[in-house]
Amino acid sequence: MSKPRIATTSLCGCFGCHMSLLDIDERILTLAQLVEFDKSPINDHKDFTARCAVGLIEGGCANAENVHVLRRFREQCDILVSVGDCATMGGIPALRNMIPLEECLREAYVDGPSVFNPEGRIPDDPEIPLLLDKVYPAQEVVRIDYHIPGCPPSADTLWKTLTALLGGTSAELPYELIKYD
Amino acid sequence: MSTSLENAVVEVCASVGNDPSRLMDVARDIQARFGCVSAEAIDGIHKHLGVSRPTVRSLVSFYSFLSEEPKGRIVIRVCDDPVDRLFGYERVQKAFSDELGIPIGGTTPDGAFTLERTACIGMSDHAPAALVNETPVTDLSTDKAREIVAELRAHMSPERLVKKLGDGNNAHPLVRSMVKNHIRKAGPIVLVEHRHREATRKAAAMSPNEVIRAVKAARLRGRGGAGFPTGIKWEMARAAPGPRKFLVCNADEGEPGTFKDRVLLTEFPDRVFAGMTIAGYAIGAKEGILYLRAEYAYLRQFLEDVLARRRAEGFLGKSIAARHSFDFDIRIQMGAGAYVCGEESALLNSCEGLRGDPRNRPPFPAQKGYLGFPTIVNNVETLACVTRILDAGPATFSEYGSKQSAGSKLLSISGDVGMVGVYEVPFGVTLREVLELADGRETQAVQIGGPSGRMVGPADFDRTICYDDLATGGAMVVFGPDRNPIEIARMYMEFFEDESCGFCTPCRVGNGLLRRGLDKVLAGRGEPSDLAQFEEVARTMKATSRCGLGQTSFNPVLSTLTSFRPLFDSLVKEDPKKFRRSFDLEASTQEAARIRTGGAR
Numbered sequence: 001m002s003k004p005r006i007a008t009t010s011l012c013g014c015f016g017c018h019m020s021l022l023d024i025d026e027r028i029l030t031l032a033q034l035v036e037f038d039k040s041p042i043n044d045h046k047d048f049t050a051r052c053a054v055g056l057i058e059g060g061c062a063n064a065e066n067v068h069v070l071r072r073f074r075e076q077c078d079i080l081v082s083v084g085d086c087a088t089m090g091g092i093p094a095l096r097n098m099i100p101l102e103e104c105l106r107e108a109y110v111d112g113p114s115v116f117n118p119e120g121r122i123p124d125d126p127e128i129p130l131l132l133d134k135v136y137p138a139q140e141v142v143r144i145d146y147h148i149p150g151c152p153p154s155a156d157t158l159w160k161t162l163t164a165l166l167g168g169t170s171a172e173l174p175y176e177l178i179k180y181d
Numbered sequence: 182m183s184t185s186l187e188n189a190v191v192e193v194c195a196s197v198g199n200d201p202s203r204l205m206d207v208a209r210d211i212q213a214r215f216g217c218v219s220a221e222a223i224d225g226i227h228k229h230l231g232v233s234r235p236t237v238r239s240l241v242s243f244y245s246f247l248s249e250e251p252k253g254r255i256v257i258r259v260c261d262d263p264v265d266r267l268f269g270y271e272r273v274q275k276a277f278s279d280e281l282g283i284p285i286g287g288t289t290p291d292g293a294f295t296l297e298r299t300a301c302i303g304m305s306d307h308a309p310a311a312l313v314n315e316t317p318v319t320d321l322s323t324d325k326a327r328e329i330v331a332e333l334r335a336h337m338s339p340e341r342l343v344k345k346l347g348d349g350n351n352a353h354p355l356v357r358s359m360v361k362n363h364i365r366k367a368g369p370i371v372l373v374e375h376r377h378r379e380a381t382r383k384a385a386a387m388s389p390n391e392v393i394r395a396v397k398a399a400r401l402r403g404r405g406g407a408g409f410p411t412g413i414k415w416e417m418a419r420a421a422p423g424p425r426k427f428l429v430c431n432a433d434e435g436e437p438g439t440f441k442d443r444v445l446l447t448e449f450p451d452r453v454f455a456g457m458t459i460a461g462y463a464i465g466a467k468e469g470i471l472y473l474r475a476e477y478a479y480l481r482q483f484l485e486d487v488l489a490r491r492r493a494e495g496f497l498g499k500s501i502a503a504r505h506s507f508d509f510d511i512r513i514q515m516g517a518g519a520y521v522c523g524e525e526s527a528l529l530n531s532c533e534g535l536r537g538d539p540r541n542r543p544p545f546p547a548q549k550g551y552l553g554f555p556t557i558v559n560n561v562e563t564l565a566c567v568t569r570i571l572d573a574g575p576a577t578f579s580e581y582g583s584k585q586s587a588g589s590k591l592l593s594i595s596g597d598v599g600m601v602g603v604y605e606v607p608f609g610v611t612l613r614e615v616l617e618l619a620d621g622r623e624t625q626a627v628q629i630g631g632p633s634g635r636m637v638g639p640a641d642f643d644r645t646i647c648y649d650d651l652a653t654g655g656a657m658v659v660f661g662p663d664r665n666p667i668e669i670a671r672m673y674m675e676f677f678e679d680e681s682c683g684f685c686t687p688c689r690v691g692n693g694l695l696r697r698g699l700d701k702v703l704a705g706r707g708e709p710s711d712l713a714q715f716e717e718v719a720r721t722m723k724a725t726s727r728c729g730l731g732q733t734s735f736n737p738v739l740s741t742l743t744s745f746r747p748l749f750d751s752l753v754k755e756d757p758k759k760f761r762r763s764f765d766l767e768a769s770t771q772e773a774a775r776i777r778t779g780g781a782r
C-alpha cells in the first residue's frame with residue numbers, strides 16, 4: 001500500500017507553526033517513513049501532485065490568494081486540519097479586523113512614522129493579491145475537520161495529532177499540551 | 182465648570198444627602214436638566230458625591246437613557262421590538278427621520294431633537310409606539326409621526342401631544358396618558374376587587390411567620406419568570422441576620438412583549454404597595470423600594486401620590502394598621518433603560534447607583550442584597566397576589582389554577598390577534614384556549630414567556646400554561662401565517678446582543694454568533710453544520726453564563742429550530758466542494774479593489 005500523502009501550507013501566518021512541526025526533531029525521520037510530503041514549504045513543492053490524505057493549514061485568509069490556496073487544499077485533501085491560532089481564529093493578523101482596510105493600508109504605506117513614501121502611493125500592482133475586508137479564520141472559508149489550538153501548537157501536540165490521524169485513532173492530548181496560560 | 186452646572190450638581194447631590202449609593206438619581210437628574218452628563222458634570226459629581234470618575238462614567242455609559250454627549254431637548258425613542266417591527270416600525274421610524282432630517286442616533290443642529298431606537302417600552306399592545314421624553318405616544322402611523330414632529334416644533338412640550346386620554350387611571354390628572362389598559366379578561370384572583378386595607382390589617386393581626394405560612398399554603402410562586410416559591414424565599418430572608426432588611430418590587434418589566442405590570446401599576450397600585458408592605462412585615466424589612474423602569478416614568482408622579490395617600494392613611498410609615506413596630510415605607514427608584522436590570526441582582530446594583538451588572542451568587546439577595554442587607558425582590562404581580570391571599574385566604578388562591586401551579590396568570594398578549602391586551606387566565610389553560618380568547622386566527626407561532634421563553638408552533642397548542650409546561654413571565658406574542666419565524670428569532674437575538682451586559686464572553690459573544698448564524702440561514706447561505714453549531718453555542722452559554730440572560734437567551738433559536746425544523750432544513754445546504762457557502766470572495770475583496778483603483782466609496 002502506498003504511503004498516505006500529506007500537504008501543508010502557510011496562509012496568513014508567520015511560519016511559526018511550520019517551525020514547530022520541524023521541532024519534532026528526529027521524529028521527522030519516522031514521519032518521512034510514515035508519509036509522503038506533497039505540496040508543502042517543507043519540500044518546496046509548489047503544487048499538488050496527487051490527492052492527499054491530510055492537509056495542514058497554518059494561518060487564516062487575509063487575501064484572495066489565501067482563499068484560492070485554501071480552496072485548492074479543500075479540493076485536494078480528504079482531511080483538513082487548522083494548525084495554530086491564526087488558522088483556527090484569525091490570530092494576531094485578525095487584530096486589523098477592528099480597523100477599516102483603507103486606514104490599515106495608509107498607516108502601513110503612507111502615514112506610519114517610519115514610512116518613506118514621497119509619492120504616497122499604496123502598492124497597487126495587479127500581481128499583488130487583493131486583501132480581504134477582514135482576516136478570516138480558515139473555517140469561515142472552507143469546512144475544516146480538526147482544529148489544533150496554540151501559537152504555535154507544540155511539536156508534541158502536532159506529533160500526537162498527526163500520528164493519531166494517520167493511525168485512524170483519536171488524539172489523546174494531555175492537559176499540559178493544550179493549556180496556554 | 183460653568184456656575185450653573187456646578188450649582189446644579191451641588192443641589193442635586195444635596196437632594197440625595199450626598200449619598201454615593203444614590204448616584205443613579207443624581208445622574209438622571211443632571212441628564213434631565215442638561216441633556217447629558219458631560220465630562221464636566223462627571224467631574225462635579227465625583228467631587229461632591231465622592232465617587233470616582235470612572236464609576237460615574239461607567240454608569241453613564243451603561244444606561245441607554247444617560248449619555249455623555251448632549252442630546253436634544255426632546256428625545257424621541259421609537260420602540261424597536263419584534264411586535265413593532267411587524268406593525269410598521271420601519272415606516273414610522275423613517276417618517277420621524279425624514280421629518281426631522283436626522284438618522285436614528287442623530288440630533289438636529291439646533292439641539293431641539295434627538296431620534297433614537299429603543300428596546301420594548303412595554304407598549305406592545307400599542308405598536309408601533311414611541312416615547313417622547315417621558316410621554317408614550319401609541320398606535321403610530323407615518324402620518325401621526327409627521328404630525329407629532331410638526332406639533333412639537335410649535336410647542337416643544339411632549340405632554341401636549343396627548344389629546345385623547347386612555348381609560349381608567351390613564352386619565353388621572355397625574356398620569357394624563359393616551360395609553361389604554363386593554364384589560365380583556367379579568368379572573369377571580371388578581372383583576373378582581375381587593376380589599377387591600379383589609380389585607381394589610383389582617384397581616385398586622387398575624388405574626389410574620391403566620392403570614393409566611395399563609396403564602397406557603399397558597400402555594401404562591403414568583404410571577405417574574407423564575408417561578409421560585411415565594412414563601413420559601415421570604416423565610417430565607419427572615420432567617421438571615423441583618424440590622425436592616427429590604428423588600429424590592431421589580432417593576433422593570435423589560436421582557437419584550439410584556440405590559441401587564443404596567444396595567445397593574447396604573448389600575449391597582451394599592452394592591453402592589455399593600456403586597457410590598459405585607460411582604461416587608463413578613464421578612465422583617467422596614468424599607469421598600471419600587472424599581473420602576475425609565476420607560477414608565479410617566480406613572481411616577483401618580484405612584485408617588487398613591488404612596489403619600491397611603492402614608493396619610495396610616496398604611497405606610499410607623500405602626501401600620503396600629504400595630505406597634507409594624508413600620509414600613511417605600512421609595513421609588515427609577516431605572517435608566519437597561520433590560521438586564523430586571524435580573525434581580527443587577528437590579529440591586531442599579532438601586533445602589535452602580536452599573537446594572539448582575540452579581541455572582543451565592544450569596545443570594547435574600548442573604549446579602551441591597552447594600553449588603555438581606556433583600557427580597559418580587560415581581561409586581563407576585564406582590565399583588567400576596568394582597569389577594571391575605572384578603573381572601575390561601576385556599577381561595579390555591580384552589581384556582583392547576584395542581585402544581587396555583588392561582589392565575591396575567592398574560593400580555595400582542596401581535597397577530599384580534600384582541601391584544603391583558604388576560605387573566607387560570608394556570609393549566611391550554612395555549613389553544615388562550616388563542617381563542619384573544620381571537621388569534623391561523624396562528625403560525627407563539628412566542629411564550631418572552632424572548633428567553635419558547636417559540637412554539639401549532640403542534641404545541643394543546644400544551645398548558647403553567648410552571649411545569651409552558652412557563653411564562655407573562656409575555657405572549659402571536660405570529661400569523663405570513664410571518665417568518667426565523668426572522669423573528671433573529672430579531673430576538675439582536676435584542677439580546679444589545680442588552681447583554683457584556684461581562685461574560687459566552688453571553689456577549691454567543692448572542693452575536695447565534696444572530697449571525699441566523700443571518701446566514703436567512704440569506705440562504707447556511708449549512709447543516711450551522712444548525713449543529715447553534716446547539717453547541719447554546720450549550721456553552723447555558724453552562725457558563727453568569728446570569729439568567731445568557732443562560733436562556735439562546736432559547737428563541739433553539740425553540741424555533743425545534744418547532745420549525747423543516748423550514749430551517751429547507752434553507753440550509755451542504756456545499757459539494759465543502760467550501761463555506763457564507764463566504765463571498767467577490768464581496769470581501771470589493772473594498773480592496775476600490776482602494777486600488779482609487780474609486781469613491
Ligand SMILES: Cc1cc2nc3c(=O)[nH]c(=O)nc-3n(C[C@H](O)[C@H](O)[C@H](O)COP(=O)(O)O)c2cc1C
Pocket residue numbers: 402403404405406407408409411431432433434435436520521522523524525526558559560561563564728729730
Ligand atoms: C435578564 C433578566 C431579566 C429579568 N427581568 C425581570 C423583570 O422585568 N421583572 C421581573 O419581575 N423579573 C425579572 N427577572 C426575574 C428576576 O431576576 C427575579 O427572578 C424576579 O424579579 C423575582 O420575583 P418573583 O419571585 O416574584 O418572580 C429577570 C431575570 C433576568 C435573568
Ligand code: SF4
Pocket residue numbers: 012013014015016017058059083084085086087091092150151152153
Ligand atoms: S499561530 Fe502563532 S505560530 Fe502559528 S502562524 Fe499564527 S502567529 Fe505564527
Ligand code: SF4
Pocket residue numbers: 521538539680681682683684685686688689726727728729730731732
Ligand atoms: S450572562 Fe450576559 S447579561 Fe448575564 S452577567 Fe453574563 S454577560 Fe451579563
